[in-house]
Amino acid sequence: MLEAKFIPKPYSLNLEKGSVSWQSPSNIALVKYWGKYGEQLPKNTSISFTLSNCHTNTKLSFEKVNASSKFQFEVFLDGRREISFEPKVLKFFERVQVYLPFLKDYKFRIETSNSFPHSSGIASSASGMSALALCLVNMEVQLQSGMDGQSLSEAEIQKASFLARLGSGSACRSLEGPLIVWGVHPEIEGSSNLFGTKFPFKIHPKFSNYRDCILLVDKGEKQVSSTVGHDLMHKHPFAEQRFEQAQSNLSKLIPILKNGDIPEFIKIVESEALSLHAMMLTSMPYFILMKPNTLEIINRIWEFRKKTNSLACFTLDAGANVHLLYPEWEAETVLQFIKLELADFCKNKEFIVDQVGFGATMN
């Protein structure tokens, strides 16, 4: 069992109380993860840009208690107790306890806040689970060595990514940047279904500081959660073709990311977004997460590209919001276009300008 390497040896030190804080960004997939098996293992490889401005800050405070049979923790969002987050954290603790055997010896206070508004419809599970996993690994480092965990080793980051995956699959791609692969791929050495790994090749400078403007089309709760959506891939008539398509799209993307061929990048990225949503349209039961304004924005992006030869393109996650990706040198013209044409299709004209980032940091 490969997972066994994440089970620690008995801890040598005692820790009565303390706290650790980490900031972790969100990420946007270029090749999408949609469909899983076993314990949070992906049916295909995915790759994402790590973001920068959209992030979660999490402070984990801990205090030793007499070993108990249940987990003791409370979750706070922006300073207020957030009971609705607790079942997800409980499930996470249950899944990871074999890898973090100290969990039941402590009472935890988890204080979290997002740089983006909670109601923005941006999923905080990737950044949130990644930040929490890093806090826990950081605490474990203190129990093992007494070091403060300021700079985690490669093995420690790998363990945090492994744990984050058990909280939310895409979270394992949020710890480092700028491009993270998750899931075994024959052309990516070291790639694994258990944790994210850095894209191992030199990335063309055209992709450095790549922009992602998140157009907030719909800010409400999703009607169908990612968990349900992933589940519907089990008896999906096109599942196998979709998993093969993702593998082959990543094979095509590898040389593109090396040679900077943005027109070819656009073809793969937009096709991946539409294929993801096509899986939703053809699930049983079927569902649609795009809104009329999602399509309106996509059409406007295509027209803008035709008219101006811009290299801006879109991608989607499991929701109605549109991520507009564009190279750094188009930042001004694309921002003008967003303000003039696209903002009208966003709820309260809201959008968030973000860019590719380099991963989580200790606070």
Ligand code: DP6
């Ligand atoms: C469409 O990581 O949210 O954003 O593992 O059930 O927590 P769980 O799912 P989640 O799924 C994300 C799916 C996606 C594509 C992607 O990020 O690759």
